[in-house]
Amino acid sequence: MSRSELAARQAELLQALLAGGPPPAGFDASRLKVEASVLRRKHGRVLAYQRPELAEALGERFGPLFAEFNAARPKKDTERSGAYADEFVTWLIAGGHLPKPRWGLVSRLRRR
Structure with missing residues (x-):
């Protein structure tokens, strides 16, 4: 398999895992759905770790x-x-899930 073919297959897999794309040939659709769900939850945990003030503000709703x-x-x-x-x-x-923040809160919630 050439590098470009491999890159195309990897892109298909990422599309299926991260963006709900169709499963690439040779992959089990049900297993990809499970793996995609795990990756989304993991990303949510990472975001909560990176922005603890956001997770704290939302509590169980996060x-x-x-x-x-x-x-x-x-x-x-x-x-x-x-x-x-x-x-x-x-x-x-x-969406009204957080109040429109004052400037100081914006800078704490939106770090660059």
Whole structure:
């Protein structure tokens, strides 16, 4: 298999795991769904670790809200985690899940 073919297959797999794309040839669709679910939950835990103030502000709502956000807007493989977290915060505020923050809170919730 050439490098370009391998890269194309890897891209298909990432699309299936991260963005709900179809399973690549040779992969079991049900196993990919399980693995994708595990990866989404893991990403949510990483985001909560990176932004503990956000996880604290949301409490028990963090997991379900992150799952809802991630289902509608999966993280791209080339996207920085910080930028994705910022987008999550924006989504939370727009959806009324967090109050519109004062400037000091914005800087704490949206770190660069």
